[in-house]
Amino acid sequence: MRSRVTALIAIAAVVLTGTGAGATAAPGEQGGHDGTGRFDRPQQGFAPAATELRDGAPEDVGLDPAPIRAAEQQLTAWTQPDPATGHPLFAGAVGLLAHDGTVVDTFTTGSAVRYADAEGTELPPEQQVPMRADTIFDMASISKLFTSIAVMQLVEQGGIDVEAPVATYLPEFGVNGKEAITVKQLLTHTSGLEPFLNLWKDWPDKPSRIKAVMDVAPKTPPGSAYEYSDLNLITLGLMVERLTGSPLDAVVAERITGPLGMPDTGYNPPAEKLDRIAATEFTSDPPRGLVRGEVHDENAWSLGGVAGHAGVFSTARDITVLGQAILNGGTYGGQRILGEEAVRSMLTNYNQQFPEDSHGLGFELNQMWYMGALTSPVSAGHTGFTGTTLVIDPLSRSVAVLLTNRVHPTRDWGSVNPARQAWATGLARAMAVRPRHGEDAWFTGIGNAATSTLTTKPLTVQGDARIEFSAFVDSEPTDTLVLEASRDGANWTPVPVTASGAGSPESEVDALSGTGHRQWWKVDARLQGETLSALGATSDTTGVTPQEQVTLRWRYTTDTNYTGRGIHVDGISVTGSNGTILDGERDTAAFTGVDWQLQGR
The missing domain is CATH 2.60.120 (Jelly Rolls)
Incomplete structure (x- = not known):
């Protein structure tokens, strides 16, 4: 087992640095250009910096459309009531698949607004809002990636050392056993902080909620375990604001979404975009009714809709642009948001002591439970509680985005992990594995x-x-x-x-x-x-x-x-x-x- 792990780590290093001999074709094989359309020819290094998304068909980049169409059918089936539960897995979805810079599929199914109450009473058909390619979703924890990128930008500028204690930049954080917690530990969820606090319920206002995060004591000794925690990213968001002197939403707009040309991505979307926003949950505690156009996460909502762990809204196309920028080594459309070394750090596993929880400086890595067949040591991504998924596969230079409003009308209808896996696997199976001998x-x-x-x-x-x-x-x-x-x-x-x-x-x-x-x-x-x-x-x-x-x-x-x-x-x-x-x-x-x-x- 040790040699297999070592070999996979070596593969990851080759992919991220673009060094080494790499895979070779069997005698007589003719492959696509630089592995395009091939699952069995892992790419090395980043995609060309000039790569921009263009629309095309699967066949344009050597893909078999059949597995993609099969995945589409699965998504549609999940919008239909299941006889066992009486309800669908999710109300609707938008899926986007990109390979080698070509958007080979943008698929919509179901409804952005479907229900009249928390019990799942369907609205009359004429009152339902169908999903469309530019539907805007509450991205939930995918927001953490934007905070992490903002942190890494400050690292590049010399304003942050990831090995330094967080208290270096937020002195009020360094209390109750948190004095030695580093920026890296927050980024990799090894800080020892508990997953969340009920900030919205247990503290009366924003200042007291922020103080609660600063005052909380670690649940476990820092560095001793992996535990995914919203508090890590709330803290990092506050650190970004402290060091830049600007609100987090302004930093993200100025340094990430603006340069990348992501017009539908940001916090607290304006009222004029409401007709394009997918509904989330009917909530009674707190008594918000149907949540649509406001962040679903209660803690982010209680912090004014802008927080390091949640709050970003986006579309499938916009979030794919972010994915392509990572594949390109931190640049897109002539605008660089990160240097290649910073991107490598985000895609390098720093949690080798926790084998099931691979994590770079921001991105989750190697998680089959939602990455499906696109999984590899350098496959990067994140999910969101509302039903959103981003998978970035450097080995095939692919991006798979699946956005659902699975919490509409309630968070209790089940997990969309099967859909996440099916969507990513559909793209993986569309790529070729050429026979090693003969024609089949x-x-x-x-x-x-x-x-x-x-x-x-x-x-x-x-x-x-x-x-x-x-x-x-x-x-x-x-x-x-x-x-x-x-x-x-x-x-x-x-x-x-x-x-x-x-x-x-x-x-x-x-x-x-x-x-x-x-x-x-x-x-x-x-x-x-x-x-x-x-x-x-x-x-x-x-x-x-x-x-x-x-x-x-x-x-x-x-x-x-x-x-x-x-x-x-x-x-x-x-x-x-x-x-x-x-x-x-x-x-x-x-x-x-x-x-x-x-x-x-």
């Missing part, structure tokens, strides 16, 4: 809690046998590909395998899994010794009894949550002492696939 390869992309099998016909084995194949594995650690053998087709025994390639296991294993490396592995296995004995095969000192019949299968099994892009198997070869037993490239009829298909990409 076996592929399985089953969903959660499922099993697929690729089984050979019975093979006549004399003596030990060698099994070789190539595998492209993109799955979470608990979703595994296993090579198995059987004499009777009913009882199966795992065959240990050895894989080589970026991100592969360091030694022989009984199962393969992994995500983020995006390269083919060469896999080798031996059918001999203990494995043959487990099959019940008779043997003597020379090996297996002549004419032994053995069947092989590749079994891929997923658990109940999260899947990657899937598994490709290619170039299957079985050889024995008398030569070739099975040539999978020449004899595809020798295989029976259950949820496996031959694909040319």
Whole structure:
């Protein structure tokens, strides 16, 4: 496991710095320009600084539109009532997918305003407001990215040292055990502060609410654990205001959204944009009624709609511009908001001691629960409580944005994580994984809690046998590909395998899994010794009894949550002492696939 982690960290370093030899195509392969349209050719370094979003079709950048259309259908299905719950997963959504600077899909479904009350009584159709491409959403915690960028701008200017105590810049913060908490710890959520305080309810006004954040004591020793906390970003927002002498909303407008040309992004949107704003929740505590055009987060609302952790409103197009600016190394449209080194810091994992909670200086990293098959050590993003998602994938130079108003009419209708994953995975599967051998390869992309099998016909084995194949594995650690053998087709025994390639296991294993490396592995296995004995095969000192019949299968099994892009198997070869037993490239009829298909990409 250590070598796999080390290899993935090395891949991340190559991607962020643009150094190293990088991936190479198999002999005879012809790829897109610099990996465009390819999932199996991870990009290195940043996109060209001049890259700007342009509209196009998936085919324009080598993508297969079918997985994208399938993801669209899933989103629409989630806007329909579920028989089990009686309500949809969310009222509506706007999704945008961009690859190599081309916006390949902007999709709308459902309603921006749909309900008349908190119980879910639907408005008459003529009173509902449909989603549109320029619908404005309360981005909730995606706001944290804007605060983090503002902090990193000050770091570049020399006004902040991320290793310095926060109290250096906010002396009133350095009390009750917080004296040594650093700026970096706030950015990476390792400060030890609790997730939130009920500022809106337990303190009467803005000054007292801010003082409560300054006075709060750590929940755990700083640096000892990861705990996502709104208080971290509220503090950073206050620090930005203190050091710039300007309100946070003015700083974001002047230094981020203005230069990038994001006209619909900001805090406290004006009344003239209300008809384009998606509704959020009906709230009774506090008694706000239908929240629309005001920030949903109660603490941000109690702070005047502008806070470091929440408050930003935006559209799918605007937020994609921000994503492209990160892919470009901090610049867009001729305007630079960050230097490349600062962007690298935002995409570098500083939480290696907390493996499930990778985090750069602002961005979350490597989170399959919402990044789906776009997950990698350098995949960056954030989500928002209202149902918003931003995923930035430097390996494919892609951005996936999904904005829903999942809290309309109530926050209690469930998680939109399945939709987040499906949208990102649709883009990942639209990109090609070219066969390693010949014109096609076996592929399985089953969903959660499922099993697929690729089984050979019975093979006549004399003596030990060698099994070789190539595998492209993109799955979470608990979703595994296993090579198995059987004499009777009913009882199966795992065959240990050895894989080589970026991100592969360091030694022989009984199962393969992994995500983020995006390269083919060469896999080798031996059918001999203990494995043959487990099959019940008779043997003597020379090996297996002549004419032994053995069947092989590749079994891929997923658990109940999260899947990657899937598994490709290619170039299957079985050889024995008398030569070739099975040539999978020449004899595809020798295989029976259950949820496996031959694909040319």
